[in-house]
Amino acid sequence: MILDGKAPTGPIETSWDRHRFDMKLVNPSNKRKYKILVVGTGLAGGAAAASLGELGYNVEAFCYQDSPRRAHSIGAQGGINAAKNYPSDGDSIYRLFYDTVKGGDFRSREADVWRLAQVSNNIIDQCVAQGVPFARDYAGYLDNRSFGGAQVSRTFYARGQTGQQLLLGAYSALSRQIKNGSVKMFARREMLDLVVVDGVAKGITCRNLLTGEIESYWGDAVILASGGYVNVFYLSTNAMGSSVTAIWKATKKGAYMANPCYTQIHPTCIPVHGTHQSKLTLMSESLRNDGRIWVPKDAANCEKHPNDIPDEDRDYYLERKYPSFGNLAPRDISSRSAKEACDDGRGVGDGKRGVYLDFAAAIKRVGQKTIEERYGNLFEMYEKITDENGYERPMRIYPAPHYNMGGLWVDYECQSNIPGLFVLGEANFSVHGANRLGASALMQGLADGYFVIPYTIAPYLASLKNPGAVKEDHPEFKKSAEEVEAQMDRLLSIKGKKTVMDIHRELGHVMWENVGMARSKESLEEALKRIPEIRDEFWNNVNVPGESKSINQQLENAWRLADFLEFAEMMTYDALNREESCGGHFRVEHQTDEGEAMRDDENFTYVAAWEFKGVGNKPELHKEPLKFENIKLAVRSYK
Amino acid sequence: MNLTLHVWRQKGPQDKGKLVTYPAPNVDSDMSFLEMLDEINDELIRKGEDPIAFDHDCREGICGMCSQVVNGRPHGHQERTTVCQLHMRQFNDGDEIFVEPWRAKAFPIQKDLIVDRSSMDVIMQAGGYVSCHTGGVPDGNTFPIPKKVADYAMDAAECIGCGACIAACPNSSAMLFTSAKVAQLAALPQGKPEARKRVQAMTKALLDEGFGNCTNHYECEAACPKGISVKFIAKLNREYLKSMIPSSTAEPV
Incomplete structure (x- = not known):
């Protein structure tokens, strides 16, 4: 199937403004009729929950940590890009747009990147207004530093803790909405299934990590902002709890996974x-x-x-x-x-x-x-x-593995191919192409959360005839909860010889050696052979101790690994399919004499969106062709 | 090196806990404290026993999730270090190490070393923010902020919200934690309009949540993995006092 990203056409400079005008609105007094679920409270999820709550929607937000302030956006150190051009060194929205498209090795959607560059400046203003203590010069003005892939200084920073400060800004906005009652916060919950009713996302199934209870939550729309999956390599810079689980459960319910092989190995x-x-x-x-x-x-x-x-x-x-x-x-x-x-x-x-x-x-x-x-x-x-x-x-x-550019496929409005399912931040695939530039992850998370989703969710909600019609008493919720419960029981009943950590290390080793910084047909085929073997061993020989109705951290690790063991295969298929080198995806067969990455624009200027076809089966490839109307496809040179 | 651990084990919030002794043989000095616990847990699982539950996430000292009292000191004896960044080279062969959860009335134990810190979120919800809307704010450079002021705000803002200050305080006071946010926002022009209301609301919330008051022991500063200074408590007190003085120019509290 050929996918349509529904990106606006016409002059790129006005694309977002025109689209914003074209989108339907939900009138202020109707907003309270809708309930939106937000999974993850990092920069994208936290900012989205706060902004949507502020607009008047009923928001329920979920995180697996004990507080929304701990999401792994907090680990980002260096900074956040914006096209302010405060240093007058030649920056502009167009240049940030250009650098990001080029930095992504021409594998992202132009209109999405333009929008990101355009709203980047609003983010800085927003954060300053929240009291984020960005670095300042002696005159009291905002200071900038340089980051990789750019020849201008456009990175704003707060010492070496920029992610922390921006997250605490979003957390403060979220706290304000929690106090106001517009956002209900559910901490120590992990989403273990997406509930889809008649092809439309209508809720989630969670495990309460303190009590072990399986809980159902309904929503008129579901937003996933659950972060990245590079813990598939076992060792990475991600937090220990970062996992593919939320987006993988959505994939298993029919959402397409786009470009999963684009992983960033941080130097x-x-x-x-x-x-x-x-x-x-x-x-x-x-x-x-x-x-x-x-x-x-x-x-x-x-x-x-x-x-x-x-x-x-x-x-x-x-x-x-x-x-x-x-x-x-x-x-x-x-x-x-x-x-x-x-x-x-x-x-x-x-x-x-x-x-x-x-x-x-x-x-x-x-x-x-x-x-x-x-x-x-x-x-x-x-x-x-x-x-x-x-x-x-x-x-x-x-x-070391650090970030993934791939993620769930979304259209220009951040909506996946499942209506009602929206995906933000690192969990979606949209703007970084095959390689993300430094200080752009924070920019994307906050852009999606503060300045994109509050607009783009409205047309979907406005199209719903009966908001709140599907609630937890719908049979799909019961079915989903029973399936999750059964998976917990199955994991706890194996009682084999290996620990979850043993098997995660094995998977990580296979992925790092074969699907890591340099990939070849042979190495990828080797991985496709090894992953199912490790998965079999997991389901037959893992030892998950304890019980399901209490805090059980080994059980948490076990279901996350179970999902990585399925996802790893899709990631490898994607790497095998992409017979070119671009950005973070380096196929040794495709390089220049000097060892530089060699793209194949004729055959691979597309987004690879994979449809799950059952565990162990080859997923089905769908393509979204990428058009470059503003920036000429060129060999990326930094010489 | 070979160590002996005495770890607080408690099945659930209602159960009685106790210290249980575990040998920790062949500990590599390059391991972090939590990696050492991972190994002990791996061994417990292999023996069919319940592994030790403890909170942790980023393991790089910034998320504030890890929370263990090691040998009587929150996050252990190394200055300005979270327990996830505490490395075993800080210990000696033959050491006995006591590992306990944060202890405070407002931090009920959930299991083993895991406590409930949601009361800290409640303090933040009471006023730890600037009430600005998304969008509709002026350019970031509209109000120049002297570098000294920005640095002061950043010194306060570095708090990771782990709760070590509370665990270290004989009164289980949340004053350092609360003051860090009050001081950060009171110092900045963006935070000033709500400064009076904020300090009152946050102080009330911390008392309502069951945290004690400050009696100047300064244990909090010594335990803080980010080195947040007690000078911010003085700032909180000043802000509180200021908020009590009626002012025709300030908004009503």
Whole structure:
């Protein structure tokens, strides 16, 4: 089937404004007749719940953490982009639009990206009004820094905790609505099924993580803002509870999963050490403003203390290969270059999987105090984890799974192919194409939540004849709750020999080795062979202790892993189907002589949206062709 | 290294809890404290026992979910560190380690090391915000904010809402937590119009929720993984006092 993203046509500069006018509205006194469910309270979900509640809709919001303030948006460090052009360095909405489309390797929908760039400026204003303490210069005006993939300074930041501050801003807006009674908050709930009645999303089934009760919630529309799925690699920078579960349950109910193979491997993470590690820690990309990345030119020098290796024996490979962007080359390119250097035997540290991020030159230039002011908390964190002082010797970094550009397919109005199901933030696929630029995730989450969904949900709601007609007493709710209950019982009854963690590690290993930074037909076929084997082992040999009617964290981990074990296959099929290299998706068969990614625009300028066809079966591919009417398709060059 | 753990085990909110001893052999010094607990749990599961329940999520010291009292100190003895970022190299071979949940009247224990901290959300809902609507706000640079003021607000805003300050306080006071938000917003021009109402509402909420008052022990600052200063409590007190003084220019409280 050919999908239609329903993006507005005509001049891009006015596309969002025209579309906003064309959309139906719900009149203020009718808004209270509708109930909207929001799953996830990060930047996208938190902002959406707050804004929709404020408009007068009845909102119910859900998160698995004990408070909406803890969603993993909080982990974002570096900053948020906006086209304010405060530094007068040549930025504009058009340039942010251009950089994002190009950065995404021409695999995103132009109109969606334009809208994102257009509302980016409103986000900064909104956050400032909420009291978000962005960094300021001595005159009291907002300060900017640079991020990868851009040649202008457009990134706003709050020390190394920008995500935290923006999330707390959204959380404060949400708290205000909770107090007003327009939003009802359900914390420690995890969505375990989407309830679809006559092809339309009408509610969700949750597990109360404290009592183990299976609960049903009805809504006239369901918004999923449940974040990312890169914990499919086991080790990632995501929170431990981040999972594919909410969007996978929707996929199993008929929603299409778009471009699941587009995963972002972040270049600046603390390398893996030992075998007991539970997660990886990111070091903000902003460090690349001042840090220089290098490995020894000669593999024989890798064991030496880095400070004993003279400058002429170092290979500052990003500066060498991409002189105009240097250490601020985009994430996919930086990650791959680090992998190349290590594959070449020139990696440093544990297992020689690491490269140096060196601040010596910056400290010499601006002094240690300035570097401390800029990144002090990151140096502190690095020392806690590695026991090394980043001011005295270069840090060691290595790429790690961080983000997914893929996600549920949505049209321009953020609605999936299931009417009434809307998807926001990282959980949808829409704006980042095959590679996300730094500081753009926060921008997208808040754009979707504050400035897109409050408008785009209205035409759907206005089209409903009988809001509130389907409630929890509908048989589909009962059926869904029984199925979830049965899955819990099944997981608890296996009582095998392996723990959930054992099997998650196995899956992660297979995914990282075969569907990671470099993929080939062989590696992907190997993964397609291994994933079902691991899944079988899980369902026959996992040991989930305890009972279902109480707090049971192992059971939580088990159902999340069960979903990853199904989703992993779809992700691999997508990677196998995409016979080109683009952004974060690198197929070794498709590269230039210099080892750069080689796109195939003739055959792959489309969104791959996959329809679930049963566990273990090949999913069905649907395509949404991508048109580039404003930005000419070109080879992405950062040289 | 080889360690001995004494961990608080409690089946549910109504049950009686007790410390249970577990050996922790072959602990790698590069592990985090929670990774060490993961390994103990893995072993418990293999033996068919109930693993230790504990809250955690980001494991990078920012979400505020992890909450354990280690050897009598919330988040353990390392300064400015959440328990998820506490690494085993901070301990010595042969150490005995006591692990308990946050303890406060307003934090009922749910299971083992998991407590209910929703009372902190209630304090925020009472006034921890600027009542601006989505959209319709001026350009971010309309009001210049001196760098010093922005930095002061940021120092306060760094609070991760973990509750260590409350667990550390002999009065189980939520004063540091509340003052961080009051001070952040009172310092900024955007937060000033509601400053009087906010400080009153949030202070009332913290008392209603069963948190104690501040008697200047400063245990909160010592326990805070983000180093939030007690100077913000002084600021809260000043703001509170100011809010009591009738003013013809300020909005009625």
